[in-house]
Amino acid sequence: MRAAPTQEEVRRHNLGTLLRYIHIHGATSRAELTTRLGLNRSTIGALTADLTAAGLVTEKKEAPLRTGRAGRPSLVVRPESSRVYAYSLTIEVDSLHAARIGLGGRILDRREAPRPRGMQVGDAVQPLASFVHEMRADVPPGSRYVGAGLAIAGMVRRADGMVRLAPTIGWVDEPVGDALVEEIGDVGPMFVANIADVSAMVEHTRGAAAGRDNVIYLYGDVGVGAGIIVGGQRITGHGGYGGEVGHMVVNPDGQPCSCGSRGCWETEIGEYPLLRLAGRGDRSGREAVLAVVDAAMRGDWVAQQAVRQVGEWLGLGVGNLVNIFNPEAVIFGGTLRDVYLVAAAQIRSRLNEVALPACRDEIRLRTPELGRDAALIGAAELAFERLLADPLG
């Protein structure tokens, strides 16, 4: 139930909608904004003037964009990517990343360090904080900071960003965001989310699933998680822990899983089974997985058999998810991207056996368009969200 919104509420809503459009789609002519947003020219002009005055966008007369036709110059609105920024941090299984991301999703600066397996929380917080300090020193004068986001390969409690469990990282109930805020200093609140969830949102808004409202983004490293978009919304369940598809039991007689169960999907498609099948059980890490994929592409028979077997299980589990969600697109992210590239035939074939025709008949299997950057851009989105909800607030 609601009372009628005031003119001011409508204006703020429209400012947010316009800024979000520019943030997602980049430079756009006023004429195109008029069409896309269904508002008249004078309203678009007034909104753009407000956003320009707030230093969030710029306007310039330019030759027509995107049309390829000659024509008279049009006013083009661009996000102030180099001035308005967020800090973005990610903790992956084998690496730590930090970036400064401009409005519009542009990576302005970035840092990266390896993360040895078994590294404790405190030991990850310090290098990430140092990266922020380094990047901060280079921020041009007059820039506007909007906030910070962290994406992590673990289960994040929605209410407060607590990392409940990061089995492949080895942490339980760690307030990683709070620790980072304390170490960095003067950074404001740190928004925390699961890496598959934020990657899914970015591929949904700007990447391989742009325009598709029902999407499953699989993220693989040691384990497997999913970011799930249903009806255009990211779904994470009651406490924020949904999407743990890696712990869907697909082989009850299979291997024990780190979670204490047996035959979880990730015991068949994660890093360890792939390396073991390839006769490389003594190795670990992303590079070792990519080496198996490379060997398979070069014709190494053992590596090929390993990748094919993983592909069979990957197709089976994706088939299960397709029956449950009837999605338009499944995106293979993390190391599953590379597995998909060499095992697409096995995956598709097994998927077709498992998924009902009605559930799969419009499905597209895709690799990420933004690659590993999706996680960094997605973590920044957590911070940009407040700005986009109320640009002048």
Add this chain to the structure above:
Amino acid sequence: MRAAPTQEEVRRHNLGTLLRYIHIHGATSRAELTTRLGLNRSTIGALTADLTAAGLVTEKKEAPLRTGRAGRPSLVVRPESSRVYAYSLTIEVDSLHAARIGLGGRILDRREAPRPRGMQVGDAVQPLASFVHEMRADVPPGSRYVGAGLAIAGMVRRADGMVRLAPTIGWVDEPVGDALVEEIGDVGPMFVANIADVSAMVEHTRGAAAGRDNVIYLYGDVGVGAGIIVGGQRITGHGGYGGEVGHMVVNPDGQPCSCGSRGCWETEIGEYPLLRLAGRGDRSGREAVLAVVDAAMRGDWVAQQAVRQVGEWLGLGVGNLVNIFNPEAVIFGGTLRDVYLVAAAQIRSRLNEVALPACRDEIRLRTPELGRDAALIGAAELAFERLLADPLG
């Protein structure tokens, strides 16, 4: 992007919200409506007067409802359940049902017939149409008809209600709704949906999961489907075919499934495996399943072993869904209700092994509050939806 809504648009929205509240919660005092809907007394009075004039609700001074305290009489608003009605039809595996349902979800009249397995579409349409004709003859003068809904144990295309596949019923690509409209005559459009989906919505709004926004409703007969509520919304995927959890492969070395795959969840928890395990593979149907459950409750060892084994697989699959959805409640409907009642211990134990603690720590396992009526009430909701969206439209 939007322009400011007019006063008239706000009024229509508020009329819909008030009527929906009365439709779901039944008789409610004006005082309580004021609190629940956050509008002042005079606005509630004006809206109620409009709905009364339209013949959708009645108002009467009554002693206070629900408070148990003495107090001065209050104006109580009730849905016009006996005047405003929809037709509701369901096609289950073993039975056909028809009802006339009043605003507020009250069953005013009902009919039922057995459905022999293998019955063709045309043969189901005729008895259902006859039921409607019979009920129509008894409709009191001055009643207001709002529409008709059909819930079916099959996959329904959202765009047009086409039944794409009803494997346990044996139909493929049948326009059942259209056939019913033609046979009944003068009944308006027939809204069609999956039986698990509509049952889930009803248990979510009025039943075992009222007030819970993340809910999985399992519906079992020969096969198993799910109605899934995420963030308060029913999710059915791109084409409307999601929720086919019965075809989640959980035992790759298991039995062939009617869908062409192998080891689907329903090959372990559906009607056939339960009857086979109980040594009654020569029987079929809901009554045969309930007889096994009864025998198990009475101490029949073979029946107990059968129910326990099914319970193990039921717990495993629910654990998978809990990891994927992190729901607040799982409801066991159809014949799974009865299996749950005797195998709750096995189900809970296996669920706890499979589901990650964070995903399951607030989960409630429940039986439906509305039983089999949920499907009939839910099918009627499809028809009431238009009225609730714009009561005076």
